[in-house]
Amino acid sequence: MTTDFKPTARSRVKRLHKRAHYDRETIYAILDAGFICHVGYAIDGQPYVTPTAYWREGDHVYWHGSAASRMLRHLEQGVECCLTVTHLDGLVLARSGFHHSLDYRSAMLFGRAHKVSDPDAKRAKLENFVNRIAAGRWDGLRPMNKKELKATTVLGMEIAEASAKVRAAGVVDDEADYALPIWAGVVPVRMVAGPARDDGRLAPGTRRPAHVEGFAHLGLAPE
Amino acid sequence: MTTDFKPTARSRVKRLHKRAHYDRETIYAILDAGFICHVGYAIDGQPYVTPTAYWREGDHVYWHGSAASRMLRHLEQGVECCLTVTHLDGLVLARSGFHHSLDYRSAMLFGRAHKVSDPDAKRAKLENFVNRIAAGRWDGLRPMNKKELKATTVLGMEIAEASAKVRAAGVVDDEADYALPIWAGVVPVRMVAGPARDDGRLAPGTRRPAHVEGFAHLGLAPE
Numbered sequence: 001m002t003t004d005f006k007p008t009a010r011s012r013v014k015r016l017h018k019r020a021h022y023d024r025e026t027i028y029a030i031l032d033a034g035f036i037c038h039v040g041y042a043i044d045g046q047p048y049v050t051p052t053a054y055w056r057e058g059d060h061v062y063w064h065g066s067a068a069s070r071m072l073r074h075l076e077q078g079v080e081c082c083l084t085v086t087h088l089d090g091l092v093l094a095r096s097g098f099h100h101s102l103d104y105r106s107a108m109l110f111g112r113a114h115k116v117s118d119p120d121a122k123r124a125k126l127e128n129f130v131n132r133i134a135a136g137r138w139d140g141l142r143p144m145n146k147k148e149l150k151a152t153t154v155l156g157m158e159i160a161e162a163s164a165k166v167r168a169a170g171v172v173d174d175e176a177d178y179a180l181p182i183w184a185g186v187v188p189v190r191m192v193a194g195p196a197r198d199d200g201r202l203a204p205g206t207r208r209p210a211h212v213e214g215f216a217h218l219g220l221a222p223e
Numbered sequence: 224m225t226t227d228f229k230p231t232a233r234s235r236v237k238r239l240h241k242r243a244h245y246d247r248e249t250i251y252a253i254l255d256a257g258f259i260c261h262v263g264y265a266i267d268g269q270p271y272v273t274p275t276a277y278w279r280e281g282d283h284v285y286w287h288g289s290a291a292s293r294m295l296r297h298l299e300q301g302v303e304c305c306l307t308v309t310h311l312d313g314l315v316l317a318r319s320g321f322h323h324s325l326d327y328r329s330a331m332l333f334g335r336a337h338k339v340s341d342p343d344a345k346r347a348k349l350e351n352f353v354n355r356i357a358a359g360r361w362d363g364l365r366p367m368n369k370k371e372l373k374a375t376t377v378l379g380m381e382i383a384e385a386s387a388k389v390r391a392a393g394v395v396d397d398e399a400d401y402a403l404p405i406w407a408g409v410v411p412v413r414m415v416a417g418p419a420r421d422d423g424r425l426a427p428g429t430r431r432p433a434h435v436e437g438f439a440h441l442g443l444a445p446e
Contacts (some may be wrong), residue, residue, distance in 0.1 A: 014293045038261035040272035050264035051309040070237045086274040098371040148321040171422040181426045188417040199394040199407040
């Protein structure tokens with residue numbers, strides 16, 4: 001049941017329409033292939049761009065941090081927000097400088113965030129976040145206490161106005177340039193996760209759980 | 224001759240002061256270890272966050288794109304801008320949910336962009352950009368023509384107001400939690416460049432140049 005987003009004045013991709021996507025499937029796939037976004041907001045007209053971890057649950061994205069965070073304290077007021085996720089896939093080296101490019105996937109969401117205020121709901125969101133990083137990890141952790149929960153703000157935003165831009169074309173040169181003896185090609189780029197490193201202070205006998213291997217669900221290829 | 228940036232109301236890191244850096248050396252190192260930034264700007268109060276390639280020359284950063292780009296057309300007016308570069312280094316899995324974290328390096332620049340209008344200066348900037356990606360590549364390319372140069376906008380911004388945030392601490396747990404039999408550690412994360420892939424339409428006899436191997440200067444480890 002894929003539904004498309006209706007492009008709005010702010011979400012419509014202005015240029016290179018063939019790179020634009022407004023369907024939920026494409027946008028969710030981009031969101032689900034990463035875990036760092038860049039959140040944009042303006043305070044008294046001054047734009048800020050803050051990198052932060054995010055996760056998606058259904059038709060919402062969530063992010064969190066210290067209750068003292070300037071970004072979170074501003075956004076919890078329900079002001080306009082832009083949340084962008086970008087994955088780089090390749091350096092495109094063409095036969096002319098002009099056609100040098102990047103292959104990438106990016107999603108841009110617009111809306112207003114809301115604070116998850118109910119303590120149980122907030123705890124459930126954080127549980128989902130940790131378990132998204134490493135499946136089943138939450139239940140094995142030292143439980144979150146009231147002070148920690150109070151010190152943490154969780155924001156959510158409905159994914160209601162969104163667009164994606166995807167370039168996966170590789171080299172696209174001017175027709176006449178293909179005859180030139182100039183090397184062109186793509187350098188593939190990706191994010192990888194290396195083998196987990198044990199903390200130096202593990203309690204004796206503590207074993208590394210299976211959930212710290214394999215992070216493809218976060219868009220991280222094995223190294 | 225490292226000089227520090229003076230923290231301002233907008234560039235001062237509000238929380239976790241031990242992660243904050245205002246020295247040029249740290250900030251330049253973060254800028255020079257990447258090539259994708261997220262540019263923030265506000266149009267009629269609506270924030271936008273656009274991913275784009277950037278490069279540094281001395282005490283300026285530059286970025287470019289189509290002269291028709293909404294982002295560039297807005298910023299060339301000299302409005303306030305925030306340019307953020309983020310490198311993710313590791314997933315930090317602690318003994319409590321609260322202390323889960325990320326190791327990362329990020330830099331945030333504030334200022335107003337200016338357009339590089341002089342055609343020769345603009346061409347020189349684009350040459351520097353291409354050569355930063357792959358050393359010496361520009362001179363071997365089909366030369367840029369006037370139409371392409373006209374269709375391209377290059378913006379620059381002085382690096383005058385900036386801060387960095389760096390976390391490289393790995394696991395930091397509550398002292399009492401170290402005794403618990405809970406696995407903790409770091410999953411290292413990095414961006415890698417794979418072997419270059421030849422374009423399918425190379426002219427006969429075209430060899431792959433040495434400059435498409437080794438992208439450590441862009442923060443890309445070999446795969």
